[in-house]
Amino acid sequence: MLSKYFKKYFLFVLLIVLTLFVFAYQNLGLKDYLTYSKEGAYFISKLVDFTTLFISIIVEALPFVILGVLVSVLVALFVKESFILRILPKNRILSHIIVSLLGIFMPVCECGNIPVARRLISKGFSVSHSITFLLAAPILNPITFLSTWEAFSYDKSIAVIRIVSAFFIANIIGIILSFKRNQQELLNEKFVHENCEIEHDHKISLKSALHIFESEFSEVIKLLCFGAFIAALSQSFIPREVILQLGQNPILSVLVMIALAFIISICSNVDAFFALSYSNTFTSGSILSFLIFGPMIDIKILSMMKSTYKTKLLVIVTSLVFLFSLLIGLLVNYIS
Amino acid sequence: MKVIRYLTILFFSVFLIYLYHTHKLGIYIHPRYFNFTLVMSVIAAIFSLLGLIVELKNSKLSIDLKYIIGLVISIYIASQVTIGYLLVLLFIFLNNRKNKLFKLGSISNLFVIIAISVMLVFPTKTLGSVTFDQRSIDLNTLNTTNEEKISFGIDSSKYNISDWIKSKSINPNLSEYVGKSVDVEGFVYKMDGYPKNTFLVARFVVTCCAVDARPIGLPVESKELENLKADDWIRVKGKFEIRTILDVEDIVIVPDSIEKVNMPSNPYLY
Numbered sequence: 001m002l003s004k005y006f007k008k009y010f011l012f013v014l015l016i017v018l019t020l021f022v023f024a025y026q027n028l029g030l031k032d033y034l035t036y037s038k039e040g041a042y043f044i045s046k047l048v049d050f051t052t053l054f055i056s057i058i059v060e061a062l063p064f065v066i067l068g069v070l071v072s073v074l075v076a077l078f079v080k081e082s083f084i085l086r087i088l089p090k091n092r093i094l095s096h097i098i099v100s101l102l103g104i105f106m107p108v109c110e111c112g113n114i115p116v117a118r119r120l121i122s123k124g125f126s127v128s129h130s131i132t133f134l135l136a137a138p139i140l141n142p143i144t145f146l147s148t149w150e151a152f153s154y155d156k157s158i159a160v161i162r163i164v165s166a167f168f169i170a171n172i173i174g175i176i177l178s179f180k181r182n183q184q185e186l187l188n189e190k191f192v193h194e195n196c197e198i199e200h201d202h203k204i205s206l207k208s209a210l211h212i213f214e215s216e217f218s219e220v221i222k223l224l225c226f227g228a229f230i231a232a233l234s235q236s237f238i239p240r241e242v243i244l245q246l247g248q249n250p251i252l253s254v255l256v257m258i259a260l261a262f263i264i265s266i267c268s269n270v271d272a273f274f275a276l277s278y279s280n281t282f283t284s285g286s287i288l289s290f291l292i293f294g295p296m297i298d299i300k301i302l303s304m305m306k307s308t309y310k311t312k313l314l315v316i317v318t319s320l321v322f323l324f325s326l327l328i329g330l331l332v333n334y335i336s
Numbered sequence: 337m338k339v340i341r342y343l344t345i346l347f348f349s350v351f352l353i354y355l356y357h358t359h360k361l362g363i364y365i366h367p368r369y370f371n372f373t374l375v376m377s378v379i380a381a382i383f384s385l386l387g388l389i390v391e392l393k394n395s396k397l398s399i400d401l402k403y404i405i406g407l408v409i410s411i412y413i414a415s416q417v418t419i420g421y422l423l424v425l426l427f428i429f430l431n432n433r434k435n436k437l438f439k440l441g442s443i444s445n446l447f448v449i450i451a452i453s454v455m456l457v458f459p460t461k462t463l464g465s466v467t468f469d470q471r472s473i474d475l476n477t478l479n480t481t482n483e484e485k486i487s488f489g490i491d492s493s494k495y496n497i498s499d500w501i502k503s504k505s506i507n508p509n510l511s512e513y514v515g516k517s518v519d520v521e522g523f524v525y526k527m528d529g530y531p532k533n534t535f536l537v538a539r540f541v542v543t544c545c546a547v548d549a550r551p552i553g554l555p556v557e558s559k560e561l562e563n564l565k566a567d568d569w570i571r572v573k574g575k576f577e578i579r580t581i582l583d584v585e586d587i588v589i590v591p592d593s594i595e596k597v598n599m600p601s602n603p604y605l606y
Contacts, residue, residue, distance in 0.1 A: 045466045045567075051458040053467075056364040056546035058451055059355065062348060063369065063376035070379065210387040217380075218341045221348070225447035235547065239470050266544045270366070273543040277550055 050236040057228035057265060057300065061111045064267075065224060068112030069216045072119035076212050077204050084124040096174040099129045100167060103137030109267040110138040110295055111224065114304045115216045121308070122195045127183040131317060132174030134305070138268035138295035139166035148291065151272035158284070159272075161332070162291045169292070169324045173317060186313045188306070194219070219307050227303030231265045234299070238263070247278070253286035254329035258322065261294030268295030285333030293325040338391050344448060345384035351455055352377035360460045362602045365545040462603040463540055464567040468525050468551040497522055497539045498605040501552050504587070513576045513587045518554075520589075521597060524568045525553055526561075529582060533561050537572050537589070542604040549604060555581055555588045564594075571597045 033040045088095045106116065117130045125133070138144065140163060148159040177186075184192065194215060246252040257278070266274060271294055275287050297318050305314055355361045356374045365373070495503070497520050504513075522537040530536075536553030540546075556572055557579065564570065574591035581588070 042466065045464060048458065048461050049463050049467045051454050052363065052461055052463055052546055054451070055455060055460075058348075059352065059361070059364040059373070060369070060545035060547070062352060063373045066349075066376040066380045206386070207390060210383065210390060213383050214338065214341050214345065214387055217345050221344070222445060222448055225451040229447050229450065231547070236467070236470065264547060266548050270544045271548075274548045277541075 046236060050232055053235055054228055054232035057231055058224060060267060061109070061224055061228070061300065064109045064112035065115070065217070065220055068115040069213055069220070071106070071112075072115040072216055073209050073212050075116065075119040075123060077209060079123055081124045084120070088124075088129075092178055093171075093175060096129065096132045096171050096178065099125075099132050099174070100136035100140060100170045102133055103139070103141040106137055106141065109269055110134070110301050111220075111304060113137050114301070114308070115220055118191065118195075118216065118308050121187070126178060127186045127309070127313070128174045128176075128178035128180070130308075131177055131313075132170045134301075135173060135296045135317075135321065136166060136170035139163060139292070140170075143269045144272075144295070147270055148272040151276045152279075155284070158288060158291070161288055161328070165288075165292055165324070165328050166296070169296070169321060172324075173320050176320070177313075177316075186310055188308055188310055191308045220304055223303045223307050224300065227265065227300035230303070231263060231299040234263045247281040247286070248283065250283055250285065250333040251330065253283045254289045254326060254333065257282060257286035257290040257329070258293045258325060261290045262298050264294070265298040265300040266294070271295065283329075283333050284336070285329035285331070288332055289325040289329030292328060293321060296321045296325075339388065342384045342387040342391060344452070345380055346388070347452060349377040349380040349384065353381065355460070359601045362604070363460050363462050363546065366542055366606060367602070369545075462599065463546055463549050464523065465525050467540075467549070468538060471549075471551055492516060493519065496520055496605060497537065497552055497554055498541055500554060510578055510585060510587055514578060516576050517574070518576060518589050519571070519573045520554065521569065521571045521600060522553065523599075524564045524566055524570060525551075526566050527553075527555075530555070531557075531579075531581060533557055533559050534579075534581065534588065535561055535564070537570060540604045542606060546604075552605075555579075555586060556591060556594075557588050558591050558594060560591075560594050569597050569599045571595050 088098065103113075106113065113134055117125075117134050120133065121127065121130050145159060145163055148162055149156065152158040180186065246256050261271075264274075272291060275290050278290075279287055302314060302318065352361075352373055355364070356370060356377075361370055361373065492499075492503070495518070500518070500520070520537060522539045525536040525538040527534075527536050534555055534557045537556050538551055538553030540549035540551055542549050556574075557577075571594070572589055572591050573593050574589045576587045577590045578585055579588040580586075
């Protein structure tokens with residue numbers, strides 16, 4: 001009862017608060033405080049930098065989201081359910097391996113893959129297949145491999161370990177999940193409901209294409225904005241110094257780089273160049289964990305995955321990916 | 337409701353096209369994404385326009401005339417007195433049930449609304465000193481790929497800040513830099529604990545988008561510091577000298593001239 005009430009009036013209350021703020025700003029001296037005092041000016045520049053980060057995440061992800069939505073429209077209209085069931089082998093392991101290689105044909109960032117995964121689920125993918133696809137595609141694709149190869153040209157093993165471990169992690173997690181009997185239970189109810197609506201009329205027409213485009217886009221953009229907000233917030237208010245002072249410790253450095261990958265939410269196609277700049281100060285195991293964990297899980301993607309999957313599933317997947325990347329980072333640090 | 341959704345898509349794509357057109361995309365993302373962004377946002381704009389046309393044709397959208405008049409009047413009053421915005425809100429709120437147009441709905445839309453208002457209200461600005469503070473620990477640790485090392489020219493007169501720092505990481509022999517002439521652009525960053533009259537001329541290096549911007553900078557020793565504010569864009573011409581800063585020997589620009597310049601259209605280095 002209360003939550004319903006809260007939901008209904010939340011925005012209204014928020015707007016009132018904003019209006020009061022505008023009033024205080026113009027009429028009660030808040031403007032002078034913010035313009036002329038030192039703390040005020042600091043707060044304002046912090047706020048402006050926050051907005052730059054916030055918009056930057058959205059601007060960077062949007063083209064990929066649009067591309068992903070376009071592909072998902074094509075899948076929805078032209079791929080028949082029977083087709084996918086026919087080409088996917090019945091064998092549990094083999095089918096996941098094939099799905100994990102799909103990224104070769106879809107070399108875009110992780111955020112573009114989500115609309116595609118949503119559509120593939122309605123075309124006969126099980127949840128475990130879609131998770132394997134989402135985890136593998138950002139790393140197992142030519143662009144990511146080439147950029148990692150180029151960035152770490154002094155140590156080619158990084159690119160190789162990255163791609164091999166992503167392959168194994170994505171498949172192992174997918175295969176574990178495939179043992180769950182009723183896969184539908186792992187899906188968000190809202191998604192299941194909308195899916196029925198879209199699948200109901202799959203005539204190939206402009207109208208249904210527009211409908212799918214609009215509903216996919218709106219669903220993903222909501223969570224993209226939310227994810228971008230949280231990511232930008234944590235970037236502007238958690239000082240990076242706190243995170244980065246621990247670079248040489250073989251265990252802590254791995255944890256720190258995973259944490260950094262989680263909050264920074266950058267595109268998998270180029271994150272190798274970003275990681276490169278830490279290779280002087282950080283252990284190579286931690287760099288690898290960053291490169292493996294980042295494309296699979298971060299604030300932005302988790303928020304977007306929420307549109308499709310139950311929270312329980314996301315917690316399981318996140319912890320598994322975390323444990324695997326931790327393991328690889330530690331192995332590299334202690335063996336080499 | 338669908339109309340609003342199409343309008344939202346249209347807004348986002350037009351925003352991207354606007355950024356491209358006004359050369360402001362560079363504030364947010366790396367240039368390699370520019371054309372891709374333009375193509376994708378034009379496609380999204382076309383889709384959303386088509387959708388809008390289809391929707392408006394089919395719908396029996398009837399808006400109460402009284403409602404529109406009431407809204408216009410209350411917006412007029414609001415524009416006269418600040419607190420009058422409350423009146424507009426109250427008006428929209430009271431009429432919400434009848435006219436679903438302004439149904440703001442669930443909390444999940446909140447962040448889309450925030451994003452749109454941020455895009456409308458806030459000036460497009462590059463990252464500045466505040467973010468530099470927050471990230472300054474990874475200062476001056478640019479690494480180079482092998483290809484870059486080979487392609488490094490001998491002519492250092494056109495080096496920017498990032499080139500100098502890369503070249504320092506390849507060849508850390510400071511004495512070789514003394515007397516070389518420098519001509520770089522960047523913003524003023526006042527570093528804590530630096531000796532008097534010493535500051536950094538700084539830039540951010542970007543690989544993907546503003547999110548991963550890393551600060552770099554070269555120290556400058558000049559009495560002009562008094563006339564400069566943090567985040568001012570300057571062009572520094574001068575020569576390198578060796579000084580001890582924070583107990584470490586480093587090369588410092590001793591400028592012949594410092595002039596204030598406008599922010600370049602590509603504020604970041606790549």
